[in-house]
Amino acid sequence: xxxxxxxxxxxxxxxxxxxxxxxxxxxxxxxxGAARIQRRTGPCEVGPAGLIQxxxxxxxxxxxQIVFPDGIDKPLFMLAPMFAMIPAVMIFVTIPFGPVGFGxxxxxxxxxxxxxIGLLMILAFASVNVMALLLGGWSSKNKYxxxxxxxxxxxxxxFEIPLVITAITIVMISGSMQxxxxxxxxxxxxxxxxxxxxxxxxxxxxxxxxxxxxxLAETNRAPFDLGEAESELIAGFHTEYSSMGFGLFFxxxxxxxxxxxxxxxxxxxxxxxxxxxxxxPVLGASSFLWxxxxxxxxxxxxxxxxWTYPRVTLWSLLNLAWKILIPFALINLLGxxxxxxxxxMLGL
Amino acid sequence: MNIPISADMASIVKEGVFFGFxxxxxxGALLATCAKRMVRAVxxxxxxxxxxxxxxxxxGSPFISLMQLMxxxxxxxxxxxxxxxxxxxxxxxxxxxxxxxxxxxAVVLGVAVTWALAAASLGAKWMNxxxxxxxxxxxxxxxxxxxxxxxxxxxxxxxxxxxxxxxxVVARSGRDKSC
Numbered sequence: 001x002x003x004x005x006x007x008x009x010x011x012x013x014x015x016x017x018x019x020x021x022x023x024x025x026x027x028x029x030x031x032x033g034a035a036r037i038q039r040r041t042g043p044c045e046v047g048p049a050g051l052i053q054x055x056x057x058x059x060x061x062x063x064x065q066i067v068f069p070d071g072i073d074k075p076l077f078m079l080a081p082m083f084a085m086i087p088a089v090m091i092f093v094t095i096p097f098g099p100v101g102f103g104x105x106x107x108x109x110x111x112x113x114x115x116x117i118g119l120l121m122i123l124a125f126a127s128v129n130v131m132a133l134l135l136g137g138w139s140s141k142n143k144y145x146x147x148x149x150x151x152x153x154x155x156x157x158x159f160e161i162p163l164v165i166t167a168i169t170i171v172m173i174s175g176s177m178q179x180x181x182x183x184x185x186x187x188x189x190x191x192x193x194x195x196x197x198x199x200x201x202x203x204x205x206x207x208x209x210x211x212x213x214x215x216l217a218e219t220n221r222a223p224f225d226l227g228e229a230e231s232e233l234i235a236g237f238h239t240e241y242s243s244m245g246f247g248l249f250f251x252x253x254x255x256x257x258x259x260x261x262x263x264x265x266x267x268x269x270x271x272x273x274x275x276x277x278x279x280x281p282v283l284g285a286s287s288f289l290w291x292x293x294x295x296x297x298x299x300x301x302x303x304x305x306x307w308t309y310p311r312v313t314l315w316s317l318l319n320l321a322w323k324i325l326i327p328f329a330l331i332n333l334l335g336x337x338x339x340x341x342x343x344x345m346l347g348l
Numbered sequence: 349m350n351i352p353i354s355a356d357m358a359s360i361v362k363e364g365v366f367f368g369f370x371x372x373x374x375x376g377a378l379l380a381t382c383a384k385r386m387v388r389a390v391x392x393x394x395x396x397x398x399x400x401x402x403x404x405x406x407x408g409s410p411f412i413s414l415m416q417l418m419x420x421x422x423x424x425x426x427x428x429x430x431x432x433x434x435x436x437x438x439x440x441x442x443x444x445x446x447x448x449x450x451x452x453x454a455v456v457l458g459v460a461v462t463w464a465l466a467a468a469s470l471g472a473k474w475m476n477x478x479x480x481x482x483x484x485x486x487x488x489x490x491x492x493x494x495x496x497x498x499x500x501x502x503x504x505x506x507x508x509x510x511x512x513x514x515x516x517v518v519a520r521s522g523r524d525k526s527c
Contacts, residue, residue, distance in 0.1 A: 127422025
């Protein structure tokens with residue numbers, strides 16, 4: 001058993017730092033984006049352009065008292081935030097960020113532990129996330145929190161189905177569940193990426209749109225943030241949480257957004273491969289910088305969507321999942337399977 | 349960056365993690381059976397499932413381990429918890445009445461089962477299993493399901509279809525058309 005302790009510890013620290021740093025600065029991006037759209041300035045007092053605001057917020061969260069309201073189920077109340085954060089960290093273990101791409105370590109893959117069923121691992125741990133919401137909402141002994149938990153669970157279960165079906169479509173096309181193999185199958189330019197309807201993959205755009213909508217819904221982002229609809233449910237399942245209990249839920253949410261964006265990038269947007277490797281040789285043909293660029297562009301899209309679209313109602317949300325996305329995903333799966341079998345027969 | 353780690357240390361870490369999963373499984377199972385609040389019992393079940401998933405991983409099948417996590421934790425346990433939350437919002441005062449002889453009977457039965465299992469496991473000749481090839485586990489599962497066990501596979505899908513249809517029938521009758 002080859003156990004490289006330094007490698008593991010470095011990646012563990014790196015993953016947690018990456019998740020926490022992203023959570024802190026994505027909040028800043030979110031607030032700046034919201035401010036831009038609503039013609040405000042957003043955070044601007046602490047540091048240049050409010051850049052130190054996230055650190056101040058973090059210090060505030062960590063130094064606050066944890067309040068346990070009367071009547072809560074205390075053990076579950078304390079465990080729920082951990083259930084929000086641990087699966088996210090576990091998922092980062094298997095996400096490959098791509099090779100360095102330049103310098104002396106150009107071929108070094110930035111990944112803690114690549115698995116040959118990496119996609120399955122991500123989906124499995126992502127499905128545990130609903131449990132945190134459920135436990136948190138239930139143990140708070142708060143009506144708003146319970147309503148939010150029930151909403152969150154029905155939403156999570158409904159959107160997980162089309163998400164997984166679409167992921168299976170991509171697995172069929174690439175013939176592998178290993179994330180780096182899926183990315184390498186898309187190398188060579190943006191016309192090879194899975195969401196383009198070229199290269200025989202006619203249903204690519206449908207898959208991409210279904211997957212992206214499910215990703216928004218699974219991470220409880222607006223316009224699907226029924227679980228924490230501020231105007232109806234105060235703050236939803238984390239109404240009663242204070243200090244780092246709330247902080248962990250928040251970090252978990254932003255970590256999930258980063259995971260969703262990474263997964264969308266890997267499955268549909270060519271991962272760490274360059275969109276035009278031959279014409280414009282910027283950053284090399286494959287580099288983790290491309291990967292980061294793509295996921296942050298996706299996250300920015302998610303922020304824009306949050307601040308421009310109004311929240312849907314619960315019924316239209318569930319109808320969207322059960323009546324539109326699941327049939328579309330199933331037809332998409334069948335169509336892709338038929339295409340994969342028929343096109344080689346026709347010699348294409 | 350390579351720090352050589354002796355085989356001893358690696359096996360200690362490995363066994364530690366394995367026994368950790370065993371303890372998690374047993375603690376989860378105890379929590380699931382002893383907890384007085386239903387939601388805590390479901391939580392114990394979740395912990396137990398996670399432990400079992402870890403044991404599957406050690407048995408050389410990460411695929412089944414992850415499916416265990418995805419299906420049992422991500423779907424089954426959540427559905428159970430959901431049902432409990434909808435059905436029993438306040439369960440503080442439920443005291444189950446037990447027949448007078450239930451306690452002693454349970455003790456006798458428990459001792460008997462423990463003795464039988466211990467006798468069976470201590471008396472058996474344990475052989476080292478043939479090394480399982482770790483690569484291609486999904487391939488093996490898939491091939492087995494679609495060749496040797498295709499009949500079972502089809503029957504299971506029919507059972508699932510009937511379950512879906514049944515739940516649709518049950519759900520349809522109690523719903524008004526307003527929403």
